[in-house]
Amino acid sequence: xxxxxxxxxxxxxxxxxxxxxxxxxxxxxxxxxxxxxxxxxxxxxxxxxxxxxxxxxxxxxxxxxxxxxxxxxxxxxxxxxxxxxxxxxxxxxxxxxxxxxxxxxxxxxxxxxxxxxxxxxxxxxxxxxxxxxxxxxxxxxxxxxxxxxxxxxxxxxxxxxxxxxxxxxxxxxxxxxxxxxxxxxxxxxxxxxxxxxxxxxxxxxxxxxxxxxxxxxxxxxxxxxxxxxxxxxxxxxxxxxxxxxxxxxxxxxxxxxxxxxxxxxxxxxxxxxxxxxxxxxxxxxxxxxxxxxxxxxxxxxxxxxxxxxxxxxxxxxxxxxxxxxxxxxxxxxxxxxxxxxxxxxxxxx
Numbered sequence: 048x049x050x051x052x053x054x055x056x057x058x059x060x061x062x063x064x065x066x067x068x069x070x071x072x073x074x075x076x077x078x079x080x081x082x083x084x085x086x087x088x089x090x091x092x093x094x095x096x097x098x099x100x101x102x103x104x105x106x107x108x109x110x111x112x113x114x115x116x117x118x119x120x121x122x123x124x125x126x127x128x129x130x131x132x133x134x135x136x137x138x139x140x141x142x143x144x145x146x147x148x149x150x151x152x153x154x155x156x157x158x159x160x161x162x163x164x165x166x167x168x169x170x171x172x173x174x175x176x177x178x179x180x181x182x183x184x185x186x187x188x189x190x191x192x193x194x195x196x197x198x199x200x201x202x203x204x205x206x207x208x209x210x211x212x213x214x215x216x217x218x219x220x221x222x223x224x225x226x227x228x229x230x231x232x233x234x235x236x237x238x239x240x241x242x243x244x245x246x247x248x249x250x251x252x253x254x255x256x257x258x259x260x261x262x263x264x265x266x267x268x269x270x271x272x273x274x275x276x277x278x279x280x281x282x283x284x285x286x287x288x289x290x291x292x293x294x295x296x297x298x299x300x301x302x303x304x305x306x307x308x309x310x311x312x313x314x315x316x317x318x319x320x321x322x323x324x325x326x327x328x329x330x331x332x333x334x335x336x337x338x339x340x341x342x343x344x345x346x347x348x349x350x351x352x353x354x355x356x357x358x359x360x361x362x363x364x365x366x367x368x369x370x371x372x373x374x375x376x377x378x379x380x381x382x383x384x385x386x387x388x389x390x391x392x393x394x395x396x
Contacts, residue, residue, distance in 0.1 A: 048361075048395050051373035052079070052374055052388060053078075053081060053374070054078055066385070073388050075102065076102065076103060077103040077105055077135070078105070079137065080095070082106065088106050089106070092106060096130035101133075106135075106136060107216075108138050108214075109136070109137065110138075110150075111164060116163065121202065123136040123211050124172060124206040127206060135212040136168070136212065136214070137214045138216070139234070140157035140161070156183055158225060159182055159183055161215060163179065165229055166179065168211075169213075172209045172211060176200060177199060214232030215234065219307065220250045225254060229258075230265070232371070233251075233267050235247070235268070236311070239315050239348050245314075246311070251368075268373055269373070271350045272350070272374065272377055273349070273391055275350070277354075286342055286345045290345060297328075297340075298329065309324075320344070323339050324340060350372075354394060361394055
């Protein structure tokens with residue numbers, strides 16, 4: 048099982064790069080750089096590529112709507128080049144609040160767009176003339192649109208690899224099925240090892256049945272928070288630290304009836320709790336919404352507790368098919384984060 052870590056996108060590039068070098072020496076295999084409505088992920092990934100030599104670098108995630116498919120392919124090829132073949136392209140739809148609220152683009156057809164982007168990226172990396180006439184992307188523009196001067200072009204540079212790994216962040220049944228069929232990796236949120244099979248098992252099986260042999264096995268990610276401690280009070284504080292983010296996503300990332308994360312937590316068997324959290328959050332009662340997040344849920348989707356307890360949870364994630372743990376360490380400073388990740392590495396091994 049690979050051990051990875053999500054970087055804090057609110058931090059400074061240089062400070063993070065210094066820490067990433069230490070994390071690599073502590074046994075971290077992969078770092079993922081999110082892209083919400085902060086600094087772009089690409090700048091930080093390029094900076095990290097120059098400061099690291101072994102670690103895999105991953106976008107976690109680049110949003111589907113904010114770059115053309117060919118720019119996504121060019122960016123991935125460039126990052127793979129400057130990192131010496133260490134880049135993994137993580138992509139996903141994000142959500143309407145970010146795409147429409149920050150970028151001013153319509154949040155439409157995420158499933159179809161994802162499929163076309165994957166096809167165009169792989170075509171570009173093979174240095175084929177990019178010709179794609181899909182429902183959502185038409186390259187070159189067809190006759191009668193634009194100036195009429197567009198013609199098929201291929202990437203000038205020779206990529207380090209023509210098959211850069213693509214990981215897709217997906218939650219819905221059809222989206223997960225497509226991910227299992229076409230992607231190298233699958234990145235869900237709030238992965239519950241004991242309930243994941245009930246929620247996604249049929250979709251994963253259906254997608255894998257259509258999966259091309261050359262793709263190899265699907266790399267399944269999970270992204271738990273981690274705190275390894277023998278002290279009950281420290282574990283309780285760690286559980287409390289996870290709740291605000293859960294409440295934000297379950298309660299505030301979307302409207303009533305259109306919140307992917309609320310639907311997911313409800314499907315885990317917490318429908319009443321998810322409904323309560325959403326009502327409180329949307330009413331502006333955020334502290335109450337946070338308090339309504341069940342400890343049991345936090346423990347299930349996290350790695351919090353003594354070394355033996357965390358070891359048992361790692362085994363549960365592995366039994367559920369997880370092959371890469373990309374965690375959020377609950378630590379106060381760089382020294383604590385490095386020590387925590389080193390401890391996690393030992394437990395995984």
